[in-house]
Amino acid sequence: MRRRSWAWYVLAVAVMAGVTADVLVDGPLRRLDMTVHTFCDAHVQGGWMSVVHVFTQLGQRGVIAGFVLVPLAILGAIRARSLRPVLVPIVVVLLLSLLQEGLKSVIPRTYPAGGADVLWKHGDAYPSGHTLNGFLLIWVGIELLIVVLPVLDRWLTVRGRRDFALVTGILTGAALTAADEHWLTDVLFSLALGPVLLAGLVAAEPFTRPLWPGEPVRGRYPRI
Template sequence: MRTEPKLRRLDRVFARLDREPERPAHIDVPRMSRHRVVLFSGTLAFYAAIVWAVVVSSWLVRLDWQVMFFRPYQQWPQIHAFLDYYVVLGQRGPTAVMVAAWLGWRSWRQHTLRPLLTLGTALLLLNITVGAAKYGMGRLGPHYATVIGSNEMWRGGDIFPSGHTANAVVTWGILAYLASTPRARRWLSALSAVTSLGVGLTTVYLGTHWLSDVLLGWAAGLLILLALPWFEPLIARAETAILAVRDRRRSRRAVPVPVPVPVDAPVPTLSPVAAAEGETAPAREPVGAARAPRAPVYLAPGPHTTRAERTPVTPVGSRRPPHSDRVRGTASARPMAGG
């Protein structure tokens, strides 16, 4: 009984690395459903509530100062070295490169630019919204606070909301957003949530952000992920335009360049007499064909007759009567002079 061989784990990995013959038809593009609209509205309300609580210096600001005076980096110094590296998962440059490399491979494998375009759209929205909020509210961080108990708003800072936290939510959450199966989406959603939660708490541990900065950073990143389905038509149009430009360039490169044809030698023609006698024109040699070496003129084989001995040929025929005592092509016999 013949059975199929079981694929090893490495074989399955290499099978996944093979490029699909065409764009898969099962790519699920998320749409702005009613459930997503409700989540977006709730997150936006939470965002506005955090901003209002900080502006009016409510209990949230007092909690910020309590956590700041607690100084977590002094309470647990043994994990300081690890968290210095872990917080890199929230920096925009390294995370964008890592995620772009993965999504670039997916784009190549599935013959689509949607993963890369979606990542670019999310990062652009992140820079615009979070950057505008940072510089608009101008809050100072814990290390630069001037008045104890104040909200430190509009003093030229740029830490509200937390950029590390919002970037972690968007960069790692985009993997779950672009997942092709529900199971992968659930696992990647949980992984991105844990990663962004850890990055936000790490910034509080290191003393670079207030706790309210981290809460607002989570809300800002989640708003971008929830709003991405609104930009899917724009992403599809951009992909179509880019692929059309690529196809036009390929078509231009594929047009064969006309090769100049060398001028052929003149075709030999036959005289009327030769054509009447049934002779044929010599075959014309192909261009570039090797020609047989010609013998020198002084080595031409066969007897040679002088011009005076040749019989003139006319269309009517020869005008000279034949000579019985002369053989054409040989010299006439003459008596040898002298004894």
């Protein structure tokens, strides 16, 4: 099992390195970016754009934080009589923001909305931070939901929560590409990195579990 996990990590690193190299040398994937941009710009309109836009919101940090994380964190803090359900999401969001800013600063790139794919001048399209949000912030939101409603832990296993976050991350990346808000390669990089970062949060779940206190369910939640 460990060998298989390491194989996935190596594959993810290879994909990120390969996509980045392709973008830098103007390879076939980057040329595909323009083809996908042209198709989506011409065909994803009207009702289709409205549907796609709904899924792009899964990666909008302001939307997820304002309508999901903040309310759940406040309710979780009240229920647990602790500030931990508030502090932990703040730390995760800050670290994720720093990571995104660092990655985007390496290869400045314009967004497809401008119609031109330009490197090294202006823009922070590469890689897609919104796609990473779709993986990680949704996971944090589910963890907070369990703080507020601990009974959900009977049905939402760690694996189930992970799989749900994987699906939302993939949907976010696909929607961002279809909505022409990101180049395909922006999203491909983050689709490789997102599951790795999510695996880190999942692996830390036994250690962060005391940070998500609530009513005892199967003896897992100590009261503090």
